[in-house]
Amino acid sequence: DVKVTQSSRYLVKRTGEKVFLECVQDMDHENMFWYRQDPGLGLRLIYFSYDVKMKEKGDIPEGYSVSREKKERFSLILESASTNQTSMYLCASSSTGGSRNEQFFGPGTRLTVL
Amino acid sequence: GDSVTQMEGPVTLSEEAFLTINCTYTATGYPSLFWYVQYPGEGLQLLLKATKADDKGSNKGFEATYRKETTSFHLEKGSVQVSDSAVYFCALSAYQGGSEKLVFGKGTKLTVNP
Numbered sequence: 121d122v123k124v125t126q127s128s129r130y131l132v133k134r135t136g137e138k139v140f141l142e143c144v145q146d147m148d149h150e151n152m153f154w155y156r157q158d159p160g161l162g163l164r165l166i167y168f169s170y171d172v173k174m175k176e177k178g179d180i181p182e183g184y185s186v187s188r189e190k191k192e193r194f195s196l197i198l199e200s201a202s203t204n205q206t207s208m209y210l211c212a213s214s215s216t217g218g219s220r221n222e223q224f225f226g227p228g229t230r231l232t233v234l
Numbered sequence: 235g236d237s238v239t240q241m242e243g244p245v246t247l248s249e250e251a252f253l254t255i256n257c258t259y260t261a262t263g264y265p266s267l268f269w270y271v272q273y274p275g276e277g278l279q280l281l282l283k284a285t286k287a288d289d290k291g292s293n294k295g296f297e298a299t300y301r302k303e304t305t306s307f308h309l310e311k312g313s314v315q316v317s318d319s320a321v322y323f324c325a326l327s328a329y330q331g332g333s334e335k336l337v338f339g340k341g342t343k344l345t346v347n348p
Contacts, residue, residue, distance in 0.1 A: 160340060162338050163278075163323065165335060165336075212278075221266045221327045222268075223278075225278040225279065226277050227275075228276075228277050
């Protein structure tokens with residue numbers, strides 16, 4: 121089974137702190153994604169990566185950055201957290217070959233910024 | 235740009251009732267279409283998919299048919315169970331700058347009462 125793990129289920133940070141959200145997948149997937157999920161807005165893509173050290177902006181990249189130094193790990197960074205970044209963050213991965221569109225999701229990290 | 239519109243929830247049904255969740259899309263080209271499900275406290279998981287017009291995806295008693303003429307992919311189940319209570323997301327595959335990503339609807343929360 122594909123497994124996507126996220127470093128924390130719940131996180132509480134203060135405004136202005138630098139926040140790291142980590143995601144690891146164990147199926148050698150080329151593609152990795154970060155979304156945020158908010159009530160009434162569904163899932164919105166923040167950043168994605170199709171290869172190591174490669175990144176592309178999604179629909180709402182402002183206030184975020186990412187890092188992919190190894191194939192299995194994709195980190196989301198909030199350089200200076202703000203209250204409007206309080207949300208559920210979901211990581212996903214997918215393979216380039218075969219069922220390339222199918223994304224496998226982690227359990228999510230619920231981030232609260234005070 | 236590409237987009238997905240699905241019926242607003244919440245939807246509340248009694249056990250064994252018939253379920254329909256409407257989903258329509260706007261896309262250039264011929265995207266693949268998906269339904270994902272999110273059970274309470276978990277990440278998203280793929281429920282079913284269809285990759286071309288007139289394809290029917292099915293899983294766990296759920297079905298959806300890719301209708302190109304009406305640009306729709308409605309989710310149906312003949313007899314829902316309490317365990318089907320979850321949030322359901324319709325999604326399509328889309329290209330952005332030569333890379334492939336998923337575009338999600340806002341989600342429909344389903345509650346099934348015994």
